[in-house]
Amino acid sequence: MKRILFSMMFTVLFLAVPVAFGKTGSQIRVVATTRVLSSLISDIAGDLIDIYTIAPPKRDVHFVQPTPKDVLMTKKADVFIMTGGELEIWAGPLLDAAGNLALKENKKRVFDVSRGIEFLEIPTVLTRAEGDIHAFGNPHYWTDPRNVRIMIDNMAEQFGELYPEHAQMFRQNAGKLKTRLDEKMKLWEKRLMPWRGAGIVTYHKSWSYFAEWFGFNVIAEIEPKPGIPPGSKYLGELMKQIKENNVRVIIREPFQDRSAPSRIAQETGGEVLTLGQFPGAVSEAADYIGMMDHNVEMLAKAFETLGQQNNKRMK
Ligand SMILES: [Zn+2]
Known part of the structure; x- marks a missing residue:
């Protein structure tokens, strides 16, 4: 019915x-x-x-x-x-x-x-x-x-x-x-320059190009493989890795699960940022440039607040 x-x-x-x-x-x-x-x-x-x-x-x-x-x-x-x-x-x-x-x-x-x-x-x-x-x-x-x-x-x-x-x-x-x-x-690069080399965690493997450009290190993803949700064993290992690397910033997109990132942030003293990959994903992002303005500003503010330490790239 x-x-x-x-x-x-x-x-x-x-x-x-x-x-x-x-x-x-x-x-x-x-x-x-x-x-x-x-x-x-x-x-x-x-x-x-x-x-x-x-x-x-x-x-x-x-x-x-x-x-x-x-x-x-x-x-x-x-x-x-x-x-x-x-x-x-x-x-x-x-x-x-x-x-x-x-x-x-x-x-x-x-x-x-x-x-x-x-x-x-x-x-x-x-x-x-x-x-x-x-x-x-x-x-x-x-x-x-x-x-x-x-x-x-x-x-x-x-x-x-x-x-x-x-x-x-x-x-x-x-x-x-x-x-x-x-x-x-030029403005985005200047805004994020102080945190070049910082470690981040992302929900999906969708920020690799962004990280490559700005010089962030994606330490790990919350999904063990693109499109695969995490199990509890994987999350346990991830949490350990996040703590060891002192990573504070966790990036998710609006449609992705909020509970696992929030739990990780709570336990590691980090913050979950909801960033957009498409204009309209967040209300501030009317077009491509607006979307990037939003993402850059959210990251910069989070790093300022959290006092993120630089991390060495993990291979
Ligand atoms: Zn993808």
Whole structure:
């Protein structure tokens, strides 16, 4: 009965949501898998595009279940943008379900923005054994703003090829966005400089690129493997490691379990920070730059309060 009720509610909600793209018919209809991509492409293409994003910002992007609306919007899309690196394992089935001929006929219209990105943590053996969801390397590369510069260039170039009449405008807007980002990067680096080398613990292996850029040491993750929740034995060992290394800052994302990080923080005198990987994940993060502003400020304040000691990198 509950299931029928839920399905009825879903149908009503679904019907209540307008499914048509477009304020005007002339806009390029873009479907982006995540809000990072929609944030960047909106800055590059402005009003020329009408954007629809699939992954809700407060949900785990690995495990998105596309809705009927997502399928409809993908069916109508002129361009479909994705992060790649197997982050969106659901994108293939979604594209199949949508059966969009325009996307099938021109491969450039299904756009993986990861071209030229150096992936970290590429395993020597490609396997999803034991549930590891980073089987092709770590796909969370946009947490390093240097990679975002590459994404911006890729977007301006590919959209320029698809819509050459607007190529110059895309290039100009991409240039302005990179200038803004460069200025911010200097400020972020300055703000976090005093804690370069500090140890942190993260829930999921999703901050490796961020840590690489700022020079933080991710001592360990709360998940024993990406996508696998911790057991009590693992947590016990982790707690010991955290105490030995005097790590105080524990990073989680809004959709991740709060209880294990809180328990660890209580026992080790640390603090749990809820940071975002997507605009909209936390209310302060309206776009990519706003999201990074928030993350940097939260970290800086936590380090100031906790008096974090620098840690040596653990190998
Ligand atoms: Zn991941």
